[in-house]
Amino acid sequence: MSAVEVIRFEQLWVEKYRPRRIDDIINQDHVKQRIKEFLKLGDLPHLLFYGPPGVGKTTMALAIAYELYGDKWRENVLELNASDERGIAVIREKVKEFARSLPTVGTVRFRLIILDEADNMTSDAQQALRRIMEVYYQTARFILIANYLSGIIEPIQSRCAVFRFSPLPKEAVTQRLKYIAECEGVEVTDDGLEAIWEISQGDMRKAINILQAAASVTRRVDAEAVYKALGKASPALLRSFVQEALYGSLSEAIRKLEELFDVYCADPIDIVKAIHREIMSPHSSIRVQEYVKPKLIALVGEYHFRLLRGAHPRVQILGLLSKLRHIVEKYEKER
Numbered sequence: 240m241s242a243v244e245v246i247r248f249e250q251l252w253v254e255k256y257r258p259r260r261i262d263d264i265i266n267q268d269h270v271k272q273r274i275k276e277f278l279k280l281g282d283l284p285h286l287l288f289y290g291p292p293g294v295g296k297t298t299m300a301l302a303i304a305y306e307l308y309g310d311k312w313r314e315n316v317l318e319l320n321a322s323d324e325r326g327i328a329v330i331r332e333k334v335k336e337f338a339r340s341l342p343t344v345g346t347v348r349f350r351l352i353i354l355d356e357a358d359n360m361t362s363d364a365q366q367a368l369r370r371i372m373e374v375y376y377q378t379a380r381f382i383l384i385a386n387y388l389s390g391i392i393e394p395i396q397s398r399c400a401v402f403r404f405s406p407l408p409k410e411a412v413t414q415r416l417k418y419i420a421e422c423e424g425v426e427v428t429d430d431g432l433e434a435i436w437e438i439s440q441g442d443m444r445k446a447i448n449i450l451q452a453a454a455s456v457t458r459r460v461d462a463e464a465v466y467k468a469l470g471k472a473s474p475a476l477l478r479s480f481v482q483e484a485l486y487g488s489l490s491e492a493i494r495k496l497e498e499l500f501d502v503y504c505a506d507p508i509d510i511v512k513a514i515h516r517e518i519m520s521p522h523s524s525i526r527v528q529e530y531v532k533p534k535l536i537a538l539v540g541e542y543h544f545r546l547l548r549g550a551h552p553r554v555q556i557l558g559l560l561s562k563l564r565h566i567v568e569k570y571e572k573e574r
């Protein structure tokens with residue numbers, strides 16, 4: 240079974256470790272603070288959350304629902320996905336139906352409608368949405384979620400309290416991963432954390448999913464396990480292949496190339512990029528004078544182009560490395 244298949248049978252950690260309460264959401268402090276002020280007053284304007292994926296926008300919307308309705312939050316929230324629905328007519332019908340009745344709990348006078356991917360709606364659809372938001376203001380508040388503010392028409396922006404969510408810093412993501420790993424009885428090494436960060440950057444959803452994918456294969460998650468779980472060759476592995484191909488035994492290099500393709504399903508373009516990095520790096524293992532490097536770089540560019548045009552990957556990469564090796568040997572002798 241592949242890592243992805245294994246996960247289907249387990250609970251997703253992104254859901255299991257989604258913070259319930261506003262205070263438990265990591266970072267996004269200015270958002271938390273202002274939302275809590277609104278909630279203290281017992282009322283909310285329409286809200287618009289925007290920012291990159293996996294940083295807590297949906298989590299915040301659900302946490303607000305939990306603050307408002309407690310255990311009955313599910314019945315008082317309508318979650319819609321703007322890009323799933325068959326247009327604004329469907330949204331209007333659902334909202335109309337949902338906003339007809341008041342909340343099933345307490346003193347709150349409105350129900351909550353979370354509309355994800357709002358920036359994928361056409362501007363005509365957004366105009367219609369704006370009217371719906373006005374018509375149902377008595378009984379419903381909208382939380383619109385978008386990746387880009389520029390994708391939301393101005394009349395909607397001006398009717399919402401607008402919040403920007405930032406990518407999460409490395410420290411915050413790493414700490415959260417360590418916490419989850421500990422709860423799940425999984426060991427995650429420093430280079431494993433580093434690899435997950437490299438791939439996910441400030442996207443916590445991606446980071447947690449990668450951790451879970453790797454942990455479903457091995458209880459010790461290091462960098463190699465991370466790249467393997469993703470079907471990616473690690474930068475370290477690519478580098479050792481390039482070094483072998485330029486300076487080591489050719490048969491060993493060919494074996495490594497087969498492994499890259501067959502075990503790691505490496506993308507040939509990634510291999511060419513790794514070669515490029517190795518040439519450009521200030522710590523490069525390629526021992527040629529500076530004036531030789533443009534020759535190498537030009538070759539890499541040419542083969543990159545050939546691959547993009549659909550040439551045979553194994554043949555091209557071996558061809559490229561043979562040429563590079565030839566130049567490297569020639570100019571090394573010259574020194």
Ligand SMILES: Nc1ncnc2c1ncn2[C@@H]1O[C@H](COP(=O)(O)OP(=O)(O)O)[C@@H](O)[C@H]1O
Binds near residue numbers: 253256291293295447
């Ligand atoms: N700020 C955060 N604090 C804690 N967990 C987070 C945070 N942001 C994202 N996550 C984790 O990532 C998952 C996806 O986050 P979500 O809020 O759905 O992202 P999006 O910003 O794309 O709506 C959550 O279930 C949670 O596990």
Ligand SMILES: [Mg+2]
Binds near residue numbers: 296298355384
């Ligand atoms: Mg979301």
